[in-house]
Amino acid sequence: MRPENNPVGQNSRSFIETARRAQIVASAIEVIAEHGFAGASLARIAEHAGISKGVISYHFTGKDELMEEVVSQVYADTVRYILARMEGQETATALLRTQIIAGAQHMREHRAQVKALGEIFSNLRLPDGRPRYGVAASEELFQSLEHIYRLGQQSGEFRPFDVRVMAVSHLAAMDNMFAYWSAHPEHDLEAHARELADLFEHAVGARKTRS
Amino acid sequence: MRPENNPVGQNSRSFIETARRAQIVASAIEVIAEHGFAGASLARIAEHAGISKGVISYHFTGKDELMEEVVSQVYADTVRYILARMEGQETATALLRTQIIAGAQHMREHRAQVKALGEIFSNLRLPDGRPRYGVAASEELFQSLEHIYRLGQQSGEFRPFDVRVMAVSHLAAMDNMFAYWSAHPEHDLEAHARELADLFEHAVGARKTRS
Amino acid sequence: MRPENNPVGQNSRSFIETARRAQIVASAIEVIAEHGFAGASLARIAEHAGISKGVISYHFTGKDELMEEVVSQVYADTVRYILARMEGQETATALLRTQIIAGAQHMREHRAQVKALGEIFSNLRLPDGRPRYGVAASEELFQSLEHIYRLGQQSGEFRPFDVRVMAVSHLAAMDNMFAYWSAHPEHDLEAHARELADLFEHAVGARKTRS
Amino acid sequence: MRPENNPVGQNSRSFIETARRAQIVASAIEVIAEHGFAGASLARIAEHAGISKGVISYHFTGKDELMEEVVSQVYADTVRYILARMEGQETATALLRTQIIAGAQHMREHRAQVKALGEIFSNLRLPDGRPRYGVAASEELFQSLEHIYRLGQQSGEFRPFDVRVMAVSHLAAMDNMFAYWSAHPEHDLEAHARELADLFEHAVGARKTRS
DNA sequence: TATGAATGAGTTTTCATTCAT
DNA sequence: GATGAATGAAAACTCATTCAT
Numbered sequence: 001m002r003p004e005n006n007p008v009g010q011n012s013r014s015f016i017e018t019a020r021r022a023q024i025v026a027s028a029i030e031v032i033a034e035h036g037f038a039g040a041s042l043a044r045i046a047e048h049a050g051i052s053k054g055v056i057s058y059h060f061t062g063k064d065e066l067m068e069e070v071v072s073q074v075y076a077d078t079v080r081y082i083l084a085r086m087e088g089q090e091t092a093t094a095l096l097r098t099q100i101i102a103g104a105q106h107m108r109e110h111r112a113q114v115k116a117l118g119e120i121f122s123n124l125r126l127p128d129g130r131p132r133y134g135v136a137a138s139e140e141l142f143q144s145l146e147h148i149y150r151l152g153q154q155s156g157e158f159r160p161f162d163v164r165v166m167a168v169s170h171l172a173a174m175d176n177m178f179a180y181w182s183a184h185p186e187h188d189l190e191a192h193a194r195e196l197a198d199l200f201e202h203a204v205g206a207r208k209t210r211s
Numbered sequence: 212m213r214p215e216n217n218p219v220g221q222n223s224r225s226f227i228e229t230a231r232r233a234q235i236v237a238s239a240i241e242v243i244a245e246h247g248f249a250g251a252s253l254a255r256i257a258e259h260a261g262i263s264k265g266v267i268s269y270h271f272t273g274k275d276e277l278m279e280e281v282v283s284q285v286y287a288d289t290v291r292y293i294l295a296r297m298e299g300q301e302t303a304t305a306l307l308r309t310q311i312i313a314g315a316q317h318m319r320e321h322r323a324q325v326k327a328l329g330e331i332f333s334n335l336r337l338p339d340g341r342p343r344y345g346v347a348a349s350e351e352l353f354q355s356l357e358h359i360y361r362l363g364q365q366s367g368e369f370r371p372f373d374v375r376v377m378a379v380s381h382l383a384a385m386d387n388m389f390a391y392w393s394a395h396p397e398h399d400l401e402a403h404a405r406e407l408a409d410l411f412e413h414a415v416g417a418r419k420t421r422s
Numbered sequence: 423m424r425p426e427n428n429p430v431g432q433n434s435r436s437f438i439e440t441a442r443r444a445q446i447v448a449s450a451i452e453v454i455a456e457h458g459f460a461g462a463s464l465a466r467i468a469e470h471a472g473i474s475k476g477v478i479s480y481h482f483t484g485k486d487e488l489m490e491e492v493v494s495q496v497y498a499d500t501v502r503y504i505l506a507r508m509e510g511q512e513t514a515t516a517l518l519r520t521q522i523i524a525g526a527q528h529m530r531e532h533r534a535q536v537k538a539l540g541e542i543f544s545n546l547r548l549p550d551g552r553p554r555y556g557v558a559a560s561e562e563l564f565q566s567l568e569h570i571y572r573l574g575q576q577s578g579e580f581r582p583f584d585v586r587v588m589a590v591s592h593l594a595a596m597d598n599m600f601a602y603w604s605a606h607p608e609h610d611l612e613a614h615a616r617e618l619a620d621l622f623e624h625a626v627g628a629r630k631t632r633s
Numbered sequence: 634m635r636p637e638n639n640p641v642g643q644n645s646r647s648f649i650e651t652a653r654r655a656q657i658v659a660s661a662i663e664v665i666a667e668h669g670f671a672g673a674s675l676a677r678i679a680e681h682a683g684i685s686k687g688v689i690s691y692h693f694t695g696k697d698e699l700m701e702e703v704v705s706q707v708y709a710d711t712v713r714y715i716l717a718r719m720e721g722q723e724t725a726t727a728l729l730r731t732q733i734i735a736g737a738q739h740m741r742e743h744r745a746q747v748k749a750l751g752e753i754f755s756n757l758r759l760p761d762g763r764p765r766y767g768v769a770a771s772e773e774l775f776q777s778l779e780h781i782y783r784l785g786q787q788s789g790e791f792r793p794f795d796v797r798v799m800a801v802s803h804l805a806a807m808d809n810m811f812a813y814w815s816a817h818p819e820h821d822l823e824a825h826a827r828e829l830a831d832l833f834e835h836a837v838g839a840r841k842t843r844s
Numbered sequence: 845t846a847t848g849a850a851t852g853a854g855t856t857t858t859c860a861t862t863c864a865t
Numbered sequence: 866g867a868t869g870a871a872t873g874a875a876a877a878c879t880c881a882t883t884c885a886t
Contacts, residue, residue, distance in 0.1 A: 014848075016848080016849075017849085034340075036336060036340075036342070037249075037334075038249055038334060038336075039340055052852065053851090053877090053878095054850065054851055054878095054879090055849080055850060057879075058848095058849070058850070058851090062878075063876095063877065063878090123249065125247060125249075129246060129247075129250060135393070135394035136395075159413070161409065162402075165407060166410065171387070172384050173379075173380040175383065175387075176379055176386075177376075177379065177380075179346045180379050182345075183347050184347075195373045199376065202414045203410045203411070203413045203414040231866090252860080253859075254859070254860090263868045264860090265867065265869070265870095266866085266868075268860080268862075269866070269868090273860075273861075436869075438869080439870085442870085442871095458756065460671055460756060461758065464857090465854085473871080473872095475872090475873080476858090476859090476871065476874095477870080477871060477872080479856085479858075480869095480870070484856075484857075485855095544755060545669070551668060557815070558817075581835070583828060584828045587810075587825050587828040587829060590806075590809055590810065590813050591802075591809065591829060593809070594806050594809035595802040595806060597805065597809075598802065598808075599801065599802075599805075601768045604767075606768075614801075617798040617799075618802060621794070621802060621836045624835050625835045625836040649845080674879080674881080675880075675882090676879090684846085684847090685846070685848070687846065687847050687848070688846060688847075689881095690881080691845070692845095696880095
């Protein structure tokens with residue numbers, strides 16, 4: 001019986017448990033990235049990890065918990081990666097460019113994670129059939145992008161525009177940059193990112209572009 | 212046994228056959244739009260259409276052929292709809308705006324089709340497990356958008372930029388405009404489309420915007 | 423897709439469907455009687471019937487529906503059998519004896535059914551874990567037995583006593599007569615039934631025993 | 634490796650071992666009583682006892698041995714309880730009444746044990762699929778009841794009747810008194826027991842009933 | 845002694861597909 | 866042409882049991 005809830009201040013999981021969960025999550029990411037959400041059966045994930053099917057059931061309540069664990073790990077990683085690189089940027093324009101460039105770097109380095117995240121976002125459903133993560137799940141990301149856009153509008157760097165539309169389009173463009181690169185591995189991701197940064201810089205009507 | 216390939220000069224499908232296929236395709240669209248790709252079993256599609264499961268198997272080689280039929284019908288409709296509205300536009304800027312605005316109109320009027328198309332695009336796989344329609348499937352759309360962008364660059368309306376990146380981002384922004392509106396039905400789709408048109412007009416550095 | 427609800431006045435199930443359901447129910451009865459409730463997996467029931475597992479799923483919503491169908495068929499049979507033999511009896515004493523003797527006859531002739539019924543009654547549970555048929559499920563039987571006892575009390579044949587306790591004990595004694603006979607097939611069921619009839623005749627303090 | 638068979642003259646189990654087994658048996662009783670035989674997984678029993686699943690496997694050869702241990706403990710308790718109260722009774726009629734009344738008291742005080750016993754009796758199976766405890770398992774009880782009945786017949790208190798049928802019915806009536814009370818907790822168990830005593834007193838044709 | 849971890853057999857259920865009528 | 870019926874593979878999940886530490 002794996003302990004589910006335990007007293008505050010105690011590490012909830014043993015070292016080995018943490019390692020196994022991480023291993024399973026990693027295997028799930030790779031399998032989803034390669035075979036898609038529907039192709040990622042527990043059997044395949046277990047086989048890919050070189051363990052028995054039962055191990056997954058032992059460490060996770062069910063497939064849903066595994067998927068949610070993948071999401072929360074990848075999501076946290078991604079946000080941390082990008083925010084770290086945005087630190088210290090002062091102008092909204094710089095923040096904007098950095099967000100895009102750093103996002104592309106992250107995608108290159110974590111190709112499978114990003115792909116798996118996308119698959120889960122658009123396929124995982126609640127027991128009642130409604131999407132588990134809808135576009136609504138991106139709300140947090142939208143808001144952090146809107147923050148940048150509003151900053152630029154307040155400082156006068158950016159023209160007036162609807163920040164929500166800009167954020168939605170921004171996220172969409174980044175997701176598809178990744179998808180396009182996944183489908184065309186010879187495509188130059190860095191160049192794409194720079195072009196995209198230019199695109200949004202113009203879109204926001206930035207008064208001064210990078211020197 | 213239904214004849215699959217038949218002599219030239221004969222209409223390949225009878226009237227009744229065509230009608231049945233259309234009925235099944237329509238049912239498939241609605242079911243996919245409501246329940247998602249994974250939730251769209253043949254049983255559900257048949258039930259929704261008020262016919263027996265066997266009919267689908269009779270008229271289609273298999274589920275895959277049905278899905279591909281959905282794609283080709285919806286795809287053709289969409290292109291026809293938007294191209295019709297773009298006819299007569301003279302400047303690249305006008306073409307660009309029209310493409311976006313008309314696309315939004317089409318989405319509003321064909322909500323289920325658009326949603327089903329997206330589901331199939333991102334979920335249907337070849338027997339070997341590779342995606343049936345990757346981003347690569349959008350190649351045709353990319354090229355038609357690139358055509359507009361190149362036109363603008365040649366006429367001097369647009370600044371220089373990588374047309375492929377612009378096209379990928381353009382399509383992404385439109386797809387997600389739809390997804391966002393689907394998740395937030397109270398969202399003003401027309402306003403979003405106008406904002407998006409402004410966004411790309413600025414992004415391409417259009418010399419003269421609409422007044 | 424099997425039709426679930428259909429217009430009034432139409433036979434709901436085709437001939438073949440009815441036959442298959444009956445065949446599956448019969449197989450289920452035999453398997454439960456032999457292997458017990460827990461040993462009656464769908465796989466075993468299907469194998470015993472010489473059909474594929476899927477057939478059961480095709481004709482029944484799930485295992486629960488099959489079990490409930492077994493109950494309702496066997497239950498109806500049993501009640502019909504015994505009531506038919508009780509018809510025409512005039513005194514409460516005669517009704518009482520007949521109920522017991524006819525019950526024993528029915529058990530002998532429908533050994534597996536009775537056993538299966540008992541297994542399902544004491545093992546089938548609702549999704550939430552509560553028993554599907556508790557002792558409460560015997561309420562109907564209790565009442566029909568109480569009817570006999572009250573008749574005897576009103577006619578002065580029987581002494582005063584708590585009819586519910588008498589009915590509960592009566593049913594218990596019959597169930598266990600069957601169970602005992604099942605475990606000791608050489609046991610004389612008819613003689614047991616006659617003894618049991620005597621037992622209850624004395625228990626109710628019958629003024630005049632059978633001539 | 635826990636020693637299974639050990640030299641004569643040694644206490645076969647250490648104090649701690651005995652305590653653990655008792656704790657596990659107690660937990661098993663409660664879980665079976667609440668969730669039924671099928672719902673009593675080792676995992677649930679361990680969790681309920683606040684120990685790890687492995688402990689059960691360590692102290693018992695397997696689930697079957699645990700179940701048999703439950704049976705033998707509860708059975709011994711029950712017999713001891715009732716026999717103690719029957720001591721000193723002189724007439725067969727008094728013994729009969731006492732057996733029933735004391736049985737009811739025991740049920741009230743050991744509700745979970747009685748329920749668990751019933752569940753195990755009717756569900757536990759040998760590896761080959763045959764019931765581990767059939768009605769045959771009650772042989773000992775039958776004989777002790779028959780002893781009372783024969784006593785009454787020899788002393789002339791009771792009429793002639795088949796003592797085995799009387800014993801089987803007696804035990805059945807008591808089991809179901811408990812089951813009925815379990816399903817209807819507001820039911821008056823003591824009153825039921827008194828009625829049952831009257832029932833059997835009349836059934837045996839007792840010459841002098843209690844005033 | 846005790847435990848967490850792992851295993852693999854077995855359960856129900858879903859589903860695309862095939863086929864006789 | 867259309868349908869009901871049947872199939873069997875694959876899915877997620879449960880569970881008693883085993884084992885190294």
